[in-house]
Amino acid sequence: MPATFTRHTVETERKDTGFGGKPPVDRRPTGGGGGDENWDSRHSKRHGPREQLIRYRMAVFSILAADLVFFAVLVSAFFVRQSSVHIAASDNVVSDWHPLSAPPILWINTAILLLSAFTVEMARRHLFREIDVMEEWLGLGRPAVRRAAPWLVATVALGGLFLAGQWMAWRQLATQGLYFATNPNSYFFYLVTGTHAAHLFLGLGALVFAMVAMYRFRRVEMRQIAVDCTAWYWHAMGIFWLFLFVLIVFFQ
């Protein structure tokens, strides 16, 4: 493996940068003092080592945009259904919306989820630490993976804890006699928490996948992509949860 990078045709025409390509770091080592940002003195977007990462991120963001609309529409349906009334035979306006008090465990769950956002971000950052990435890319062990793995494990644990906490919240509601089909408010409670939990479940799957990917994927970029996309997805679910939490706790 060359220690310096000389540009020649084979190098510039390569579509995917694998071993021996360009290292997947933000700042390229130019022998001190910045210098040419553009590794190949040409358009970096197509052939830069981060191009693939950006592509995957873009897909995750598009799908998260769809998800955002999904939850936004869900929130508006919540308000429409909340204000939906009918006129009873006695000429009274009747609403079938019964406020419920959200189980306090939700506060703990929210704290856990916020903590997991921190841990997943730490994992993500470790995979992008320049010195570690360069070392991995040169084949000198896997420092980035080694540092990131505990954080990912912690995220999986916290995510699992959150889901368990949600399950307990449902149990608590059920002991109060509030089931999915009990009243409009309970439908929405279970729907909001349930769809979000389903998303987190997928997120847990992605985290496990990222764990495996870190050890199995041969290319540094692919490891970064697996962890990075998972982390962004996880962050989005954290943010969505904050809004949904405010909705079900404060807008009864």
Add this chain to the structure above:
Amino acid sequence: MRRIFTTEPKGLARLYLWLGLAAVIIGTLLSLLMRIHRTWPQVAMPLHGVIKPEDYLALVTMHGTLMVFFVLTVVPQSAFPNLVLPAQIGSKKMALPRLNAAAFWITSASLLVLLAAFFVPEGAPIAGWTSYPPLSAVAAAGPGQATGMDLWLVAIVLFCLAAVMGSASILATILLRRASGLTFGRLPLTVWSWMVSSGLTVIAFSALFLAAVLLLSDRHLGTSYFLPAGLVVNGIPQAAGSGSPMLWLHLFWFFGHPEVYIVVLPGMGLASSLLANFTRRPVPGYWLMVASTLLIGVLGLGVWGHHMFVSGMNPYAGTAFGLTTMAIAIPSSAEVLTWLAMMFRGRLRVNTPLLFVLGFVSFFIAGGLTGPILAQPALDAYLHNTFFVVAHFHLVMAMAGVFSIFAGIYYWYPLLTGRRMNEVLGQIHFWISLIAAYGTFYPMHLAGLAGEPRHYAQLRGPVESFAKLIPVERGITSSAFLLAAVQLVFLFNVFWSARAKVALAGANPWKATTLEWSGEEHPMTDRGPYEYGSATGRSEDFRPQWKAEKPF
């Protein structure tokens, strides 16, 4: 097997086109059954017998669903982008090939689930493609509303997933895989259209996804998101709770109206590109066209209420939605006037693709003109449940959409087969289709003005109110048969022109400027998409995007 599970965009485009063809054939046959029934209600169909009123409604539902989702959405929004979008931006691949391919598999699964509704007990659902509750929410509400309706909803859920995945892949491709030098100002207008329609898809189909999930929950989990209080079906009181059918209408049309633009925007981009090519003139006001496309996309998200004027919505809301709806006429007119201006000053080279673009423009205008009429809540109150609306959307959405699809197929056919489609057959196909399409849908305006209601299986009955419209109906039916029959010419042409005997068309048969005709990957470009017109010192009247001003 490798052909079916391909991730190569052109292969996927072929698959999408086959899927669209299957759906359009079934959808057309269903519409012909409806036409026969409206004209000769007592005729027994082979294998089925006399069409009962509920069968008629099932035909309406399945015809609408197949056409809107699997033809008018799949072809312009999935098949065409896979066929040319990567090439038009100088790439060979989509940004996320596997995600993109998975979208196709899920779309096919969705089609199969939908078609399965014909074969379950009680048959296909009868709630229309809009599936308003409570009819769609209660299994006892009618034949086909049990298993058939469930299959419909599952098909829709799958389709939503596939649409969002496909659009994510399109957006990522446009934003990230453009050739260097292919700035936003140098994108062909088709690419701009796909960008906007994909953005709309991501938004609109997510809303429909949620709506379908809520409706499934109402049907099976005992909730009442949409079930109103005091609902009695067949004498049996249904679930308690004061759910809101209006909520479904809002969610559905929040999807349904952007869907119209998802269907028609790619056609508009194609019209601009093809008019530039066949008039050999650049598109005047490129940025005006881009801005109009974006504005149509943005305004299109805020007009859904005009489908609900007579639903009991607050009249003030109706006025607001009427205003936003009329506002959409402004960017639409900007595009139409630009096309007309291009035609007036250009030397038209008359080829089948151009003819179909002209047909598209014609239908877009003819159908569009009734838009502002229906956008008035007061006028809509009379017209809403009449054939006037059927005429409106069949012209502006269905026919405009289908003609732009034909334009695209005739234009891009050489990319698939290396040959052009037969010109004589193409022109026969165009002229008869144009006349028959107007013959089918124009009289529906008049029938609607005379009060002919939608969704009625037949006009005869104990009350003879609409007896005088029966000759009109007969005319519409004959015209519809002509329209369907002439499509056989098109099908024949598709296969006939692909024969090995037909001469190859060459790499750039239309002398076009956009990158899909360069025949290879071009990672760089330094010019805009529509550099047509002769200039001094040049022998050709166009400068393709892949020819550099000076060597790179």
